[in-house]
Amino acid sequence: MQLSREQLVQAFRRMCTIRAFEERLHDEIATGEIAGFTHLYCGQEAVAVGVCEHLDAADKIVSTHRGHGHCLAKGCDVTDMMKEIWGSSEGLCKGRGGSMHIADADVGMLGANGIVGAGAPIAVGAAMSLKIDGEGKVAITFSGDGACNQGTTFEAMNMAVVTKAPCIFVFENNHYSEHTGFEYAVGTSKDIASRAEAFGMKVWRGDGCDFTSVYETMREVLEYVRAGNGPAAVEFDTERFYGHFEGDPQNYRGEGELDRIRETRDCLKIFRAQATGAKLLDDAELDAIQQAAIDDVDAAVQAARAAPRPTADDVTKDVYIEY
Amino acid sequence: MQLSREQLVQAFRRMCTIRAFEERLHDEIATGEIAGFTHLYCGQEAVAVGVCEHLDAADKIVSTHRGHGHCLAKGCDVTDMMKEIWGSSEGLCKGRGGSMHIADADVGMLGANGIVGAGAPIAVGAAMSLKIDGEGKVAITFSGDGACNQGTTFEAMNMAVVTKAPCIFVFENNHYSEHTGFEYAVGTSKDIASRAEAFGMKVWRGDGCDFTSVYETMREVLEYVRAGNGPAAVEFDTERFYGHFEGDPQNYRGEGELDRIRETRDCLKIFRAQATGAKLLDDAELDAIQQAAIDDVDAAVQAARAAPRPTADDVTKDVYIEY
Amino acid sequence: MAKMMYRDAVLSTLHEEMERDESIVVLGEDVVGGMGTAGGPEAIGGIWSTSTGLFDKFGANRVIDTPISESAIMGAAGGLALTGKRPVAELMFADFIGVSLDQIWNQIAKFRYMFGGKTRCPAVLRMAYGAGFNAAAQHSQSVHHILTGMPGLKVVMPSTPEDVKGLLRTALRGDDPVIFLEHKALYAVEGEVPDGDYTIPFAHARQVRSGEDVTIIATGLMVGIAEAAAEELAEDGIGCDVIDLRTTSPLDEEAILDSVEVTGRLVIVDEAPPRCNLATDISAIVAQKAFASLRAPIEMVTAPHSPIPFALELEQAYLPSSDDVEAAVRKTLAYR
Amino acid sequence: MAKMMYRDAVLSTLHEEMERDESIVVLGEDVVGGMGTAGGPEAIGGIWSTSTGLFDKFGANRVIDTPISESAIMGAAGGLALTGKRPVAELMFADFIGVSLDQIWNQIAKFRYMFGGKTRCPAVLRMAYGAGFNAAAQHSQSVHHILTGMPGLKVVMPSTPEDVKGLLRTALRGDDPVIFLEHKALYAVEGEVPDGDYTIPFAHARQVRSGEDVTIIATGLMVGIAEAAAEELAEDGIGCDVIDLRTTSPLDEEAILDSVEVTGRLVIVDEAPPRCNLATDISAIVAQKAFASLRAPIEMVTAPHSPIPFALELEQAYLPSSDDVEAAVRKTLAYR
């Protein structure tokens, strides 16, 4: 761990915020208060944070249906997000987008996306744009192991290589797409990074449950891409703690699988062990950070509950700028 | 060359038929008699014939916009095809399809295709079907170097691997997609077979201007796929003698490039050199075969010119079987 | 007669027909569920529970779980259908025609025509459509109008479990490509289903309710909305002839024109946005072919020209309601 | 005033606007041509010659030749537009929305709405459409009805070089996504083009010819067909009010309704097949909003419900002709 204390605190704080956000949603959804499909990011926090801690608002990211973690890591406001998920007119997208369509261009977050694989081409376009601007900024697209089978993902990788766009393809391999195992759906190669490599891209691999691994891997990747070498790809091995969406009974999991990953592959635990082991932060400090995140999320939920609701006239607004 | 004399004669005859067919179309199109877009297969004959000589009518192929060669190699009738290209109601597709949509399910030819990359998924479906039938038959899809950038092609390869479909992806790399060089459009890898390999497929490479190379490569590929090992891919390096479509001035070619490939990469010349060198066939025999092909094509053109024309009522026929 | 949910009508028909006809093959994402996991095949079925048990009964060759590759799924359906099989390919959400339209529109719909009538392509493409789940702009759309406009496709929109069974059988026994649109908000709805091997022919609309004052035309989820409005209006002595089209292509023009000839007034309910949709289509047919019968402007009750919003209140306002239908009926009746 | 071909109107406008506005970026297959070849960039332009010289003038960052990956092209346009650029993305044939619809329909069209109005997505998606080249079922289609039905998109269908320039400028200076449909059979047509930096606002139809007996509405290639029919009919003293819509979304409803109010008779010409197309759309609007003015059934002249055939005679029979329009006008006039 080569980060400063401050950096470590910030990273842990962000991971804890995502965790608290998702855990809370898990509880709230069970009560029926939240509408629509919600896909929780719990378990993968180290990826979003390990990637986004390297970025500023001028760097862009494009996300997936499982987008809360990426949004929070990129700097979307916790309360505005919660209001959005609650469907308030004060939500980050005025209640029109919901969980699967959260976006905030001001912080470089170009949208969660309900269509699996749709993000990658958009990120390539953003990267073309950043290349024109010439300031060493990058566009990053997150994709799951399932999304890596969608034709658009492949097209985007090739297009990025051909146009030398500063685009980074981050694959979060959590071993499942819905109820289907990665072992089945990703051919006999079972290797996402190699597919990217076959397009002539430089690729990296890392442990997506270990913040340090993600962070240090991304340092190299970003150095390479910011230097104008064209696109790159990274595959992170990670874990999904909850079901595909809320309501999924997860009976495709092996016996004890969830307990095992919660025990041995929890990025917060791993971070804690590393930080305390290296005597950079102690348990009390970490506990306090974790609690602060929980409190923040609680405040966001209270705000979301109290926030104003949209009305029927809002339906047809913002379809066009002028019509 | 390990083929029997008979097999060699047949292969050469087929290659010559394709060549004669395309050369004649080249002339006829210049006179304005043929409507629509026509993409000639001249130069690539060894691929279509080297592949299809291994197949019978129960094996299926799916082709591209540059489909005449595949059709003829698979056994579509020369005259019926010519009538189709002329737009006659007696054409193989009753004048409704034209050059880009020739098909004949009776001989296992599931269609040329105007949409680049659309054939591969169709071939995977045909392969799934043949797998159910369990008789060791295969489905083959031909794709160009340009088509290998279309998302559908990638999806199809992965899907074939996952479902262990007896599908063979034959890539004809003629170095150009329309006016764009392969060197530009196929990423920095410049290697189509490796992309296929990254999906976990076994791949082969061969010289698409050398019938023997194609034929012997395909012998291995087919043995592998017919044995139930799942899909495979082959990349053949080949040459396109005419423009992308008729009318293309080809000013993207290097100086003397066309002369050079006509001289050194003509599959008919290469075949002739091999056959005469090995004393399997002599020049007079080969000349006679070539002339017979030209005569056949001429007869087909005469027939097409004289063939009946479709009428307005034909427009709405065969949209549905019943409606 | 048995009571059955709409989704079970899909499932039981697939079971029955696959047993009857060996050439039927099912494919799609998670149609088996659990492939490549510790839980194993069928650990969990597809998200709509419309394929449960098929894999166990018919095996891996006929029940094919696919990667997330909709173009390849639709394309494979085309290839299967061209080679003697009867694929039933599932798009988990109809919105995913966005990533697979070419295979549906430019391939499957056109094979027979382009190939001179020599091939048949009996592909049944099932897709869950419609709003009502707060699934927002990319998981709630109606696509029937897009597909109805495409020659070569047949488009089916069952509104009851009974119709699901009868129409799905017809789809599976016909030789043309069929788009089978299942409304998400109907999956859990129960209804009586006749016993026996009945089929419902295409282009035979169902008269949901008869009346002589106004014709109301609807499909899918909108049938219930229209019916509710009609019930409400009946209390005021207004008689609505409610017609469920069942299939939009082919279309039962006769049923529409016959009804309008009697009522002279027409309201069309369409869950899609207003432009170039099925409501305009029916309206145009009537304005051309039953002009003399029309006694008032044709009213259309549709979603607005906007994407589908997420929030409860917004989606509710977005969707046509029985109040909207009622208002439209009263409006057309008020016209003199 | 200068005489100019339709295709050159596209090209010259792109040259002028790219000079004026640095944020405009062009991308598509062979928009440079010759990349990765011995001939080098611009060895040969795109097949429509609508981007010639752009690469040499504006360089590789702003004129981006792409692989054959239409989804990625459209998606990249979305990403460019979301980050402050004004992409002009070309689909070589409109039929290729089949392989790229998701990015157009579910992404570009909806970003602004889904993201709560905080973003703008000024992507101009140019595509060559229409029949007349015997290019058969997959390279000849009209897609305006499909895209007009999609909220969030604007759809432009210029019929003259003058309109190409004025409308393309408006598209490039607006902040919403625009589908710019160029008819293949018009590319080589010449017309007068005004000098100066004029623009043509959307939803402003053009009165092609005035008349008081029948209204004829058309777009794109069909405008000339309608005009020819009107000329023919004028010889018999029949006055046709021919309206070129120019944009189908937004739509100049007023121009349509005003004309029908005068004529009471309406013929709509649409190159698309008959179901759920623009003709039904206009018909429905009129049957609802100008019912009282209508004196005869609304006639629609469209392609038949079939894919587009290849052979000369078949394609000719497939396409609406001025004879068809003339017959429809006479039919509506004969109605009492």
Ligand SMILES: Cc1ncc(C[n+]2csc(CCOP(=O)(O)OP(=O)(O)O)c2C)c(N)n1
């Ligand atoms: C084009 C498309 N196909 C299918 C779906 C339904 N779907 C949503 S998420 C998902 C699985 C995605 O798996 P993966 O990419 O591994 O992401 P994860 O859920 O594991 O984060 C599927 C099939 C969709 N939303 N879009």
Ligand SMILES: Cc1ncc(C[n+]2csc(CCOP(=O)(O)OP(=O)(O)O)c2C)c(N)n1
């Ligand atoms: C989806 C789609 N995109 C673009 C085109 C236009 N087009 C037709 S052929 C072609 C080039 C294909 O190149 P390649 O696959 O190498 O085949 P070749 O022409 O060399 O045989 C293009 C771009 C098309 N027909 N379909």
Ligand SMILES: [Mg+2]
């Ligand atoms: Mg996953």
Ligand SMILES: [Mg+2]
């Ligand atoms: Mg090529």
